[in-house]
Amino acid sequence: MLIKRNWRSLLLSCAIVLLAILFTLSISFGSVPIPLGEVISALSNPEEMNSTTGKIIWQFRLPQAITAVMAGASLSISGLQMQTLFHNPLAGPFVLGISAGASLGVALLVLTGWEVGGSLGIVGASGAGAFAVLVILLLSDRLVKSATTLLVLGLLLGYIANGLVSILFQFSNSDRLRNYINWTLGSFSNVTWAQIPPFALVIGLGLLLSLAVTQPLNALLLGESQARTLGVKLTWLRFWVLVSTALLTGSVTAFCGPIAFIGVAVPHLCRHLWRTGEHRQLWLTVLITGASLSLMADLSTRLLGRGIVLPLNGITALMGTPIMLWLILGSSSAGHGQRWHL
Amino acid sequence: MALRFHNSVGWRNYTVALFNCRFLKRNWHKLDQFLRSNIIRKRPSASLVKGLLLAFSSLLLTLGLAGCDVNNSGQAVINFQNNDQCVANFDAQTDYFPQKASIKYAKGFTVSYHKNYKLVTIDRPFASAKTPLRYVLLQCGTPFPKDVKPDQIITVPVRSLMVFSTTHIPHLEKLKVVDRLVGIADWSLVYSPILREKASQRNLTEVAKGGRLNIEEIIRLNPDLITTFAVGNAEADTYPKLVELGLKVVLNAEYLENSPLGRAEWLKFTALFFNQEALAEEEFNQIAARYEKIARLTQKVTRKPTVLTGLNYQGTWYVAGGKSYSAQFLRDAGANYLWADDQTTGSIPLSFEAVFAKGNNADFWLPNAAMWRSLADITASDRRYAEFAAFRRGQVFNNNRRQVDGANDFWESGVLNPDVVLADLVKIFHPTLLPDHNLFYFQKLQ
Numbered sequence: 001m002l003i004k005r006n007w008r009s010l011l012l013s014c015a016i017v018l019l020a021i022l023f024t025l026s027i028s029f030g031s032v033p034i035p036l037g038e039v040i041s042a043l044s045n046p047e048e049m050n051s052t053t054g055k056i057i058w059q060f061r062l063p064q065a066i067t068a069v070m071a072g073a074s075l076s077i078s079g080l081q082m083q084t085l086f087h088n089p090l091a092g093p094f095v096l097g098i099s100a101g102a103s104l105g106v107a108l109l110v111l112t113g114w115e116v117g118g119s120l121g122i123v124g125a126s127g128a129g130a131f132a133v134l135v136i137l138l139l140s141d142r143l144v145k146s147a148t149t150l151l152v153l154g155l156l157l158g159y160i161a162n163g164l165v166s167i168l169f170q171f172s173n174s175d176r177l178r179n180y181i182n183w184t185l186g187s188f189s190n191v192t193w194a195q196i197p198p199f200a201l202v203i204g205l206g207l208l209l210s211l212a213v214t215q216p217l218n219a220l221l222l223g224e225s226q227a228r229t230l231g232v233k234l235t236w237l238r239f240w241v242l243v244s245t246a247l248l249t250g251s252v253t254a255f256c257g258p259i260a261f262i263g264v265a266v267p268h269l270c271r272h273l274w275r276t277g278e279h280r281q282l283w284l285t286v287l288i289t290g291a292s293l294s295l296m297a298d299l300s301t302r303l304l305g306r307g308i309v310l311p312l313n314g315i316t317a318l319m320g321t322p323i324m325l326w327l328i329l330g331s332s333s334a335g336h337g338q339r340w341h342l
Numbered sequence: 343m344a345l346r347f348h349n350s351v352g353w354r355n356y357t358v359a360l361f362n363c364r365f366l367k368r369n370w371h372k373l374d375q376f377l378r379s380n381i382i383r384k385r386p387s388a389s390l391v392k393g394l395l396l397a398f399s400s401l402l403l404t405l406g407l408a409g410c411d412v413n414n415s416g417q418a419v420i421n422f423q424n425n426d427q428c429v430a431n432f433d434a435q436t437d438y439f440p441q442k443a444s445i446k447y448a449k450g451f452t453v454s455y456h457k458n459y460k461l462v463t464i465d466r467p468f469a470s471a472k473t474p475l476r477y478v479l480l481q482c483g484t485p486f487p488k489d490v491k492p493d494q495i496i497t498v499p500v501r502s503l504m505v506f507s508t509t510h511i512p513h514l515e516k517l518k519v520v521d522r523l524v525g526i527a528d529w530s531l532v533y534s535p536i537l538r539e540k541a542s543q544r545n546l547t548e549v550a551k552g553g554r555l556n557i558e559e560i561i562r563l564n565p566d567l568i569t570t571f572a573v574g575n576a577e578a579d580t581y582p583k584l585v586e587l588g589l590k591v592v593l594n595a596e597y598l599e600n601s602p603l604g605r606a607e608w609l610k611f612t613a614l615f616f617n618q619e620a621l622a623e624e625e626f627n628q629i630a631a632r633y634e635k636i637a638r639l640t641q642k643v644t645r646k647p648t649v650l651t652g653l654n655y656q657g658t659w660y661v662a663g664g665k666s667y668s669a670q671f672l673r674d675a676g677a678n679y680l681w682a683d684d685q686t687t688g689s690i691p692l693s694f695e696a697v698f699a700k701g702n703n704a705d706f707w708l709p710n711a712a713m714w715r716s717l718a719d720i721t722a723s724d725r726r727y728a729e730f731a732a733f734r735r736g737q738v739f740n741n742n743r744r745q746v747d748g749a750n751d752f753w754e755s756g757v758l759n760p761d762v763v764l765a766d767l768v769k770i771f772h773p774t775l776l777p778d779h780n781l782f783y784f785q786k787l788q
Contacts, residue, residue, distance in 0.1 A: 031696035052702055059726050060695040120722065170552045173530055173748040179655065187657035189694060192725050257656070301657075302693065309658050309693045 008274055008281065015288045019069075022295040026065040031302055031309070032056055060189070065295065067191040067199070071256050072266075072294020073287045074203050074248035077210050079263030080270075080286050081241050084217045084279070086151050089328075092264035093249040096137060096150075096242070097157035098130045102253040103184065104161040105129025110180045111165075111172040122183065123195070123254045130250030133157055137242055147224070147238065185311035186257035188298050199255050206247030207287075213240050214279035221277055260313050261320025262297070266290040268327045293319070426499050426617060429483035432458070438481040441620040447630070448607040450595045453614060458484035460614055461492070467593040468574040469688075477592055479614055496567055496590050500615045504549060504560065506570035506580065508532055508749070510594060512758040513612035516625050522616075524563050525549040527570075533749040555580050560589065567615055569594050600687050601670050602760035603630055609758060632761035633674075636768055639775045640676025647705035647771050649677045650697070650732065652689070653714075654724060659697040660689040671760070675767035676775075680704060698729065706770065707732035708784075710741050712750060717787050736786070739770050743785040752783040 028039050038053055048054040078093040086095065094100070105125035136157060137150065144150055169177065191199065216237045219227040224234060252259060270285045271277055297319055301310045429438065438458045445452065454461045460479040467475045478492040486495065504525035505511060511534050514520040520536060527550035529541065540546050547563060549556045560568075568591045572579045584591045592615075596608035606629055613622030649672055652661045662668035663686025664679070672679040680700055684690060701707075707730060714720055717738065720727045727733055744751035756763050766784045769776050 031693040032699040052699055055702070055729055056695045056699055059729065060698065170554070172552065173528070176748070182656035182658070185656065189657035190724065194725060308691055312657075 008276075011274060012285055012288070015285060015292065019288050019292045019295070022292050022299070023065055023069065026068065026295050026299055027057060027061045029299065029302065030056065030061055059192070063191050063193055063196060064188050064298065066196060067188040067256060068294045068298040069291040070200060070203050071188060071252045071259060072262055072290040072292070072297075074206060074252050074290075075259060075263035075294070076266035076270075076286045076290025077207060077283070078245040078248040080267040080279070080282060081210055081213070081217065081245055082263075083267055084220055085238065085241050086147050088151070089268065090264065091151070092261075093245060093252075094158075094258065094260075094263070096154035096245065096249075097133050097161060098154075098246055098249045099253050099258040100158035100161035101129040101131075101133030102126040102250060103129065103258060104164055105132075106183055107165040107168045107180055110183065111168040111176050120195075126254035127250055129161070130246060130253060133161070134242065134246035134250070137246075138239065141235070141238055141242065150238065183257045184313070186259045186313040186316070188256055188294075188312065189309075191255050195255060199251055202247050202251040206244045206251070209240055209244035209247070211283060213237060213244070214283055217241075217279045256312075258313070259294075259316060261316040261324075262290060262294055265320040265323045266293055269293075269323055272327050427482070429458075429481055432484050434458075438484065439617065439619070441617070441623075443610045443614060443619040443623065445607060445610060447601055447603040448596075448599055448610075449604060450598055450608070451611055456487065459487055459490075460498075461490065462592075462611070462614060464593060464595055466598060467595050468572040468579075469598060470574040471572075475593060481617075494585075494590060494592060496592065496615065498615050499617045500566040502563070502565045503567040503569065503615075504563070504565045506550060506568065507594065508534075508754045509596060509757045510569050510612060511537055512755045513609050516609060516758065517613055517616055517618045517621055519616050519618070524565055525560065528552065530748045533744065533746060533751040533754045550580060553578065553580070555583060557583075557587065560584070561587065564589075566590060567592065569612070571595065571597060596757065600665055600667050602667050602674075602763065603633055605667060606630075606758050606760050629759065629761050633764055636761060636764045636776070637674040640674065640768060640772060643676045643772055643775075646676055646678040648701075648703070649679050649706045649708060649771070650701035650704040650730070651679075651708045651710060652697075653709040653711045654694045654697070654727075657694065658691045659694055660691055661697060663688050663690055671764060671767060675764055675771055677706070677767070677771050694726070698726070702729060703731045705732060705735075706737045706739065708739050708741070712742055712745065712748070714740055714787060715742070720787070736788070738787045739781075739784045740787055741783050743781060743783055756783050 027043075028034065028036055034042075034053055034056065039057060042048040042051070042054040042057045049058050075093050079091070082091040082093060082095055083089060085091075088095075103126075105128050106122055108129075109121055109125040133154075137154065140153055141150060144153065172180075216227070216232045219230045219232045220234075220237070222230075228234060249263070266289050267282070267286055270282055270289050273289075274281065274285050276282060294316075297312060297315045300315045300319070301312055302308075304310065434457065436457065437455075439455050439460060442455050443453055450464060450466060452463050452465070454463075458481045462477045462479060464475045464477075475494075476490075476492045478487065478490055478495045479498045480486060480495055482497045482499065500522065502522055502524045504527075505514070505523065506527040508526075508531050511520075511523075511526070511532065514523055515534065515536055520540070523537070523540070523546060525547040526532060526537070527548070529548050529551075532538070537546065547556075547559055549560050549563075568584055568589055570581050570584070570591060570593060572581055572593050576582070581591050581593060594608060594611065596605045596611075599605045599608070607626055609626050610619065610622045613619050650661070651668060651672075652659055661681050662679075664682050664684030665687045666689065669679050669682060669684075673682065681690065709720070711720075714723070717733065717736070720733065720738070732738055741752040741756075742750055752763070762782050765776055765779045766781050769779045769781060770784060770786075
């Protein structure tokens with residue numbers, strides 16, 4: 001047991017080192033080539049902040065890397081919670097219709113051409129949409145008995161929101177459509193320093209909540225009735241998981257757009273690598289792996305060089321699907337349901 | 343001749359029908375049926391008046407047909423004041439197009455004149471097009487040439503048309519044929535005050551709102567011509583559907599031209615369909631002369647300010663390519679465009695930081711952003727824009743002075759008036775060269 005623990009800790013240390021490396025790479029590599037020495041001097045000397053290089057690193061790359069870390073961690077943690085809550089390996093942060101609600105909010109703002117408040121307007125609209133879905137879910141959570149009903153409800157809310165968005169398309173013009181489509185492609189580059197503190201605050205709250213529910217989620221792995229006999233109040237658990245997920249995914253969607261696949265793929269990857277389903281152990285590993293994968297995806301968007309940036313959601317899909325496929329094919333040979341045990 | 347009948351009857355529903363002899367011949371039994379059913383309406387006790395009406399309309403139909411026959415056989419002579427009417431007396435030796443267009447700047451189309459038809463070739467109808475398109479513009483009332491296999495045959499002069507691009511509207515205004523417009527694609531994109539007024543009189547139909555064709559309305563109006571454009575994307579392009587319906591559709595590829603005057607010269611393309619080559623030539627020559635004159639002003643300037651274009655869209659900043667028409671504008675306006683050495687004709691997608699690294703010290707910034715009306719709008723969108731020197735010095739000029747909602751006149755009449763756009767740019771970069779000019783399309787953001 002001790003050896004197993006050590007092996008897991010070693011793997012975790014490796015993941016942390018990898019995260020640090022990826023973070024450094026993310027700051028050093030961009031469309032403008034800046035030598036590593038200059039990157040370090042720009043970061044260490046406050047006087048360098050006003051040079052072009054300093055501004056690129058401080059105003060563009062650093063906020064973007066921090067955003068990628070926060071978004072990847074949040075989405076992965078909420079994916080982990082959703083998969084356990086719904087007993088569904090395909091569940092992700094967006095199954096509750098929260099991103100669809102956020103999309104509707106943004107569509108109302110961008111497609112109708114109100115254009116109020118610039119980027120903060122988009123954040124506000126997206127947050128409001130996500131919050132509206134959360135309120136509906138929480139209200140209905142009191143009425144429905146099972147998690148499956150909640151899952152279906154989330155899906156239906158998503159359909160309604162998407163339906164309304166497609167109706168809004170009809171009353172829009174091509175410029176606005178382009179703005180909206182750009183938002184749906186996702187990006188970490190739009191978050192500036194002014195937005196990072198509120199972003200971090202909301203995410204911090206969501207992560208704390210998720211940390212608090214790890215123990216009851218472990219009990220839930222044994223099945224709903226088993227968890228109940230172990231003293232878990234399922235309605236209470238569902239309530240707080242919903243709030244936590246809404247805070248995490250709602251804020252990420254608001255600031256970065258709907259980022260696909262990271263939230264679904266990372267929990268699977270961690271369960272597979274650390275060979276555990278125990279939530280307290282998984283929490284940190286998922287957090288770190290999620291941040292790393294999201295940094296990796298963000299780095300890949302700049303792979304082509306020459307200042308060309310690929311759409312983030314294209315990259316996350318290309319990275320996420322092979323991981324999922326590998327895990328699903330791998331687990332089917334290794335035995336059914338293995339990943340779901342403690 | 344048919345025209346005269348039409349006027350005396352004043353029957354709106356037959357406007358198009360009576361204009362067109364061929365249509366009448368093909369469909370006379372339908373019209374007859376229509377008249378009968380509408381006038382008698384299953385009531386045997388129809389009044390004497392209705393009976394007379396029926397008799398009269400049948401007579402009209404017969405006469406109309408006869409009129410066409412007479413026209414085609416060349417026995418009736420109608421006064422042709424100009425080349426705006428059908429030929430009654432076809433003569434194989436006559437040159438029916440004494441006024442000919444000559445193309446100087448536009449690279450996208452060519453026209454060759456034959457006795458009674460013009461052969462127009464669009465080499466590249468859209469960027470990814472593999473084959474050229476060929477249109478025969480046949481003088482009304484003359485026989486079709488047997489040895490040509492075009493993609494479309496359009497009888498000219500065109501009497502009713504729809505335009506699917508707002509850039510074609512100024513052409514119609516310039517050629518004084520705007521009355522022939524019966525439909526436009528989407529009102530929300532149209533700026534033209536002339537058209538807006540026409541719309542208030544309710545005789546202009548919107549036929550492709552939001553890019554979705556209103557097929558029934560298009561067929562009901564049955565225009566002689568539809569001008570549109572294609573981007574080579576089956577999802578977005580509407581013209582294949584229109585062609586399939588048997589409508590007379592031509593593609594206009596002016597947006598692929600890489601010079602401002604090249605784009606404006608497509609006025610001559612539109613003119614071909616109205617036999618208005620002389621007017622187009624005259625108007626375009628004036629535009630070109632004014633443009634060249636302004637461009638000459640900047641040739642002697644020694645200090646050329648650096649210029650940055652575009653804005654960041656969710657992480658991607660599209661700057662105009664070095665071989666694009668925008669770059670040509672900046673060159674002619676005596677500016678030093680930062681991406682002038684680039685070889686792209688379209689736009690280049692770059693990251694915000696790449697643009698910042700190159701453009702943060704640029705003297706001027708032309709964002710071409712529809713939604714920005716003040717400097718505060720820019721910082722609300724992203725605070726990092728305030729780091730640009732042009733922003734700090736208040737040298738941000740946007741092309742939305744003439745914009746109402748989604749309709750920006752810069753992309754409408756600005757295409758046909760490159761001289762005015764150039765004057766604006768020179769006024770921005772070198773105000774002393776054009777002291778009397780007031781910015782027309784651009785505004786300085788405060």
